[in-house]
Amino acid sequence: MSSQADVPPSPEPAAVVLDPDRPVPDALRGAVLALGNFDGVHRGHAELARAAAAMAREQGTVPAAFTFEPHPRSVFRPEEPVFRLTPPALKFELLAAAGLPRVFVLPFDRDIASIGAERFVDELLVGQLGAAGLVCGYDFHFGKGRTGSPEMLQAHGLMAHVPVAVVPPFSWRGEAVSSSLIRSALQEGDVARAADFLGRPWFVRGIVAHGDKRGRDLGYPTANMHLPRDCRLRHGIYAVRMRIDGDWHDGVASFGSRPTFDDGAPRLETFVFDFSGDLYGHKVDVAFVDWLRREAKFDSLEALIAQMDADSLRARDILAKTPPF
Structure with a gap:
């Protein structure tokens, strides 16, 4: 069995729950945001964290994660709850260990899901959070009808003078790492395979x-x-x-x-x-x-x-x- 990375200790990550109708304190604005659900905080997510940290150094600011809770599927298909690899508290802890000690959490419901992609970027990411940069995966979609895409984010970031980095698929042992792949391994009892793709x-x-x-x-x-x-x-x-x-x-x-x-x-x-x-x-x-x-x-x-x-x-x-x- 191959050696695994350490299971991280238990730091105290700063999770900031967002309210779209309330301003974010100035001290919390201006981070480079890594965007995603981050369930499992696996090797692919670690690539997003590294890209966000690199951009933050270039921008002279700090990296942070931007995520949603609960998982969107639990809102739209509550009768089919998703197998969560990491409940919220563990997810925040693992994000901190991956180099994203500040986590912005947007409570996800049908009202949030109805916000158009452009408004999501303009009013929330750039407006409320004052993002100094944005990092997302190649398959990140957001906004009403999931019309927001990495390409749309890059185009909109260009107009707003906010750099956007899109992280390509991350492969490990010839396979693209994903939360779904890890869930499947655990459902088969193959915890060693799951650990290999998680990185721990x-x-x-x-x-x-x-x-x-x-x-x-x-x-x-x-x-x-x-x-x-x-x-x-x-x-x-x-x-x-x-x-x-x-x-x-x-x-x-x-x-x-x-x-x-x-x-x-x-x-x-x-x-x-x-x-x-x-x-x-x-x-x-x-x-x-x-x-x-x-x-x-x-x-x-x-x-x-x-x-x-x-x-x-x-x-x-x-x-x-x-x-x-």
């Missing part, structure tokens, strides 16, 4: 909750977390690492419905190797390193425990060969 392991954050205590009775006490309902990670067993109070610990995790017991709502259950502390109520990160096997129903507790022993040995072997985060 995919990880989730949550509060450890009380479970049914079965793991303790089986000799495998687990830290239980409920992931967002839109999570489409394949049900199965994974080699993982858990960050507890800033330190990473190896472990093995099950994500699924526990078919041997209750076929209940999906839950992430992580057994942390060689750890005996009380984690209830702790906020932790779980980073997925590799896939072990699919979820299965066992005819006896003895068979389940034997398989858990085998899973743990395999996870330990994989993680011993995986560079530290």
Whole structure:
């Protein structure tokens, strides 16, 4: 398995929620804006961050991200929620780690979606935010009916004397990196492939909750977390690492419905190797390193425990060969 970039620490990024009807403080105006949804903050997004930082140096200002929340699809197709790779707080943190410490967040609704592309640029990006420059991906579209395009942005920027850079598709191992590609990898359980295109392991954050205590009775006490309902990670067993109070610990995790017991709502259950502390109520990160096997129903507790022993040995072997985060 190839070495991955570190999962970033937890800085305190400055997320500025915009109100189109209120002015932005002068101290926040004049940044070079990288535009996009940035779900996952993957290798392609890192290219946008680098381009924004380079333009900001040329303009003598700072780079910032401009993004939307919630994801536009959740507004137009709420019955089909998109599998979010990074909820807002994690997205802002990862953007800061990528070099965009200031994040402007536009609350997305149908009123915002109805704003024409030219008005969007003139009144919001240039007018309200006083953008010193704009950076977008080759496939960025915005405004009413998604009529705003990179070409339109460049033409409009030229008239407004605002430089615009369009970042071409970013390929990794011969494939164009995209959030959709990474979602597909996770839905297949291929967390190593997802990590390769993200540039770091995919990880989730949550509060450890009380479970049914079965793991303790089986000799495998687990830290239980409920992931967002839109999570489409394949049900199965994974080699993982858990960050507890800033330190990473190896472990093995099950994500699924526990078919041997209750076929209940999906839950992430992580057994942390060689750890005996009380984690209830702790906020932790779980980073997925590799896939072990699919979820299965066992005819006896003895068979389940034997398989858990085998899973743990395999996870330990994989993680011993995986560079530290």
